[in-house]
Amino acid sequence: MSARAKSRLTSTLDTVLDRSLVLGYSRVGPALRRRWWPADPEPGCLAGQRVVVTGATSGIGEAMVTSFARLGATVHVLGRNPDKVRRVVAEVREALPGADLVEEVCDVGDLDVVRAWCADLTDRLGAGGALRGIVHNAGAMVAERTETAQGHELALAVHVLGPHLMTERLLPLLGADAGGPGGPGGPGSVVWMSSGGMYSAGLRSTPDEIEFRPVEGEQEYSGVRGYARTKRMQVELADAWNDRPDVRSGVRPGGGAGAGVRVESCHPGWAATPGVTDSLPGFDTVMGPLLRDAASGADTAVWLVATRPASAGTHHFWHDRRPRPTTYPVQRRPDPVARRAFLDHVAAATGTVWP
Known part of the structure; x- marks a missing residue:
């Protein structure tokens, strides 16, 4: 079989897996896709470079800490509970002696705390400080x-507002040369860890809808529905960040540089994590044997930061190392007016300027 024919075949099979959901999102997906997906990051490729992982104290976040440490990165292990942060750091160091880990405590849902933590990190890294990546995994x-x-x-604060504010405040560090002895320099990457559940939700545009306040004709609040909606917001926000002229050109309001920073979103598939077990016990009971492990769920986010692959088209949503559509054929893309209203709400809520 020619290389071209093989590429067409694997692309078709990959799409079939993706649209089937169960096959693509479960452990079956990576078991097949790893036969043709892009190469793994080079060992040690992140040596001398810093990566921040939020929501790092369990499940996919903890798996990302381990994976980044294996690649040589200095990993800033961020969580809300200091005891859990210390536990993860101790466990990873036991498994990987010599791992360079930094304990970070920050409640991503509290915007005042996010501002203070970003200022503190910037001071600690000092002149010439740089970040290779931030993975927004807190949930x-x-x-x-x-x-x-x-x-x-x-959910809006933890998944959308806090990460947006953190990205804005740390953009100068992300735009700096993050080069180290293990790999090439250049700007860093931001990855929002979304969810396949976002496909079930549309983008809301009024302040009451965005904040999940009671709205006539709307169903009562549901944690699952709120989760899916904010995961949709993450994908739209990542796309919008890539459209920002200050990220494309490096000219930011008030000065500073952010040119070349990559902003992506991805979803982990269906992974066996404490979050799934605690929040969706019925799903965990039925799908448990098919769920992928946390390391598999973390893989694409780690790969995006470590390799900075070229995005295809105008969208930046990934799963299993491949760009994915943000809507299925039967769904409509959010209209530009609704998207702008959402972005304006995010800017107003966080006290940031949206170009």
Whole structure:
């Protein structure tokens, strides 16, 4: 079989896996796809480079810490609970003696805390400091609508507002040359860890809808629905970040550089993690034997940061090392007016400027 024919065949098979959901999202997907997907990152390719992982104290986040450490990165292990952060750092160091890990405590859903932590990290890294990557993996799913200290719905704050603010505040570090002895320099990458559940949700555009306040004609608050909607928002936000002129040109309001920073989103498939077990026990019971492990769920995010692959087209949503559509054929793309209203709400809520 010619290389061209083989490429067409694997592309078709990959698409069939993706559209089937069960095959593509479960452990079957990577078991087949690793036969043709892009090469693994080179060992030690992140030596001397820094990566921040939020939501790093369990499941996929903890697996990412281990994977980045294996590639030689200095990994900033960020979580809300200091005891859990210490536990993960100790366990990874035991498994990988010599791993360069930094304990970070920050509640991503509290915008004041995010601002303070970003300022502290910037001070600690000092002049010439740089980040190779940030993976926004922190997550929340609650049964009842809950508000943060700033009055925002919890899932929105943890999945969207906090990560957006963190990206904005750390953009100068991401735009700096992150080169190290293990690999090429250049700007860093930002990855939002979304979910395949985002396909079930559309983009809401009014402040009440975005914040999940009671709206006439809408169903009562559901943690699962709130999770899916905010995961859709993450994908739209990542696309919008790539459209920002300050990221493309490096000219930022108030000065600073962000040119060349890559902003992506991805979903992990169906992975066996504490979050799935605790939040979706019925799904875990039925699908348990088919769920992929946490390392497989973490793979694409790690690969994106380590290799900075070229994005295809105008979208930057990935799964199993391949760009994926952000909507299925039966779905409509969010209209530009709704998208702009959403972006304006994010900017207003975080006190940032959206170019």
